[in-house]
Amino acid sequence: MDLNKVREIAKDRMKGYCRVCPVCDGRACAGQVPGIGGTGTGSAFSANLNALAKVKLNLRTIHEAVNPDLSIAVFGEKLNTPILAAPITGASINMGGAISEREMVDAMLQGTLAAGSLGMTGDTGVPSMYDDGLAGIRAVNGRGIPFIKPRSNDEIKKRIEKAEEAGALAVGVDVDGAGLITMALNGQPVGPKSFKDIKELVSFTELPFIIKGIMTADEAETVAAAGVSAIVISNHGGRVLDYAQGAARVLPAIADRLDGKLTIFADGGVRAGTDVLKLLALGADAVLVGRPLIIGAFGGDREGVKLTIETYTKQLLQAMILTGTAKASDVPQGVVVS
Template identity: 60%
Template sequence: MDIKELKKLARERMKGYCRVCKECNGIACAGEVPGMGGKGTGESFKRNYEALKNVKLALKTIHDAKDPDMSTEIFGQKLDLPLITAPVTGSSINMGGFLTEAEYSDDVVLGSIEAGTFAMTGDSGNPQFYIDGLNSITKANGIGIPIIKPRENSKIIENIRKAEEVGVIGVGVDIDGAGLITMALHGQPVGPKTVEELKELTSSTKLPFILKGIMSVEEAELAVEVGASAIVVSNHGGRVLDYTLGAAEVLPKIAKAVKGKITILADGNVRNGVDILKYIALGADAVLAARPIIWGAYGGRKEGVKLVIENFKNELKQAMILTGCKDIKSIDKSKIINLNEQI
């Protein structure tokens, strides 16, 4: 199986939910939430795409970066490349249900590990989906990070305890899920968190604690203040609020403010290895990818997930060679031209 065949199968198996477009820009699926699209007009989804497209690579070929080292370390885990599988739930709700939630979760968690990285698992209006993710991480000997919706703190801490029992490498809350339609449809209350509430959560566990859904310098600094170990710069794929900026637009200022104080992950329209280099050059320590992983699972199950990540590796290596990057630490803003700064 190759990537072309994998996408063809994924398109057939997700018919009516994801068209697996040649350019995954959020236009065809705008407003399809539940589903695979962006909220409302789909503007926030489209903005992620356009903002990342506006970051160009600086071609450089007079150097000695002939065999780049793509490895990095996140939360004590050595990764073959600076990419982590993003938390996704709702196989039956958003993707058409060709795979059960448990099947999807197993394929993603185990396929990611076989490819040299690890996965985050998600949470949903159906509480069983969170358990399905934990079960998959259990099969992976604890190598994974469950991300919990911004429920009441008592419910979040209850889910953190379940994760601790599994022996996970970290936990987190996607605080940008505060207004998710899918949660409301299932009668699961979610909402914003105060600084005091976040401090209660970070102090409730010794595990690294991740805040996913940071889109401003102000909230990145608050994440440091409350004791989070990492942030994910993300607008939730444009699926929670229309008319936001793209992750690639806000990341440089966030990195300037908190780089070195907290691990910075970025999430937004990561579709290939070149996108990884772009986000790291903008200030991220690693990225999250969701949609290509979904295509991998739906098109080829665990082996499909592995194939997608291996393809990311090949693309990233080529991009590093042609921009003169010996290793991940060599990737900086000198390797890109950020047209977003000129708009």
């Protein structure tokens, strides 16, 4: 199996929900939410890709980085690659249902593990889908990270307890889902969180706690003060706020403000290993991939996910060699020009 075959199968299985475009930039699916497009004009979706495209790599070939080390550590787990699967849910709501939620969860979690990485699971307007994610995490002996929508704290706590019972490595809340249409359509209220709310949730569990959806330096400082272990720089794939900035544009200021206080994940618009290197150079500790892995799951199950991550990892290795980057865990800012 190769990526072309994976994409061919996915295109057929996702017909009417995703066109599996040659370039996944959100143009053809703008406004298709539910679906996997960006909200409104699709500007926030394309902003992620445009922000990455503006960042250029410095070619360097006079150095000793002959065999770069791609490994990183995440919550005590050593990974072979800094590329992880973003929390994704809604196989039936957003993607047509050609595979079930549990099948997608298993493809993501098992495919990422086979590639030497980790996967994340999500939450949506159908509560049972969060449970599907936890079942998948149990099946891989806890090597996965569930994310919960910004429901009431009482509802979040119930789901944190389930994550603990599943043996998850960490748990997160994707606050960028505060205005999701799919949640409203299914009668599942969500909304913004205060500093007090986040601090309460952090103190509720001994698991590392992640907040996803940070796009400004001041909010990064706020959640750091609340005691979170990690953040995800993300505009929710451009699916919540039209005209939001791209993740790569805001990442450097956030990384500079935090100055190593916590782990920084970044997602949005990653379509190649060079994109991964750019985000690492801009301040991320690891990078999350979303839509390309959905296509991998629909087109090739766990093997499609594994193949996608391995392909991006090979591209990252080549880019590291050609920029003189010795370690994925320590990418110098000078690798890029932005």
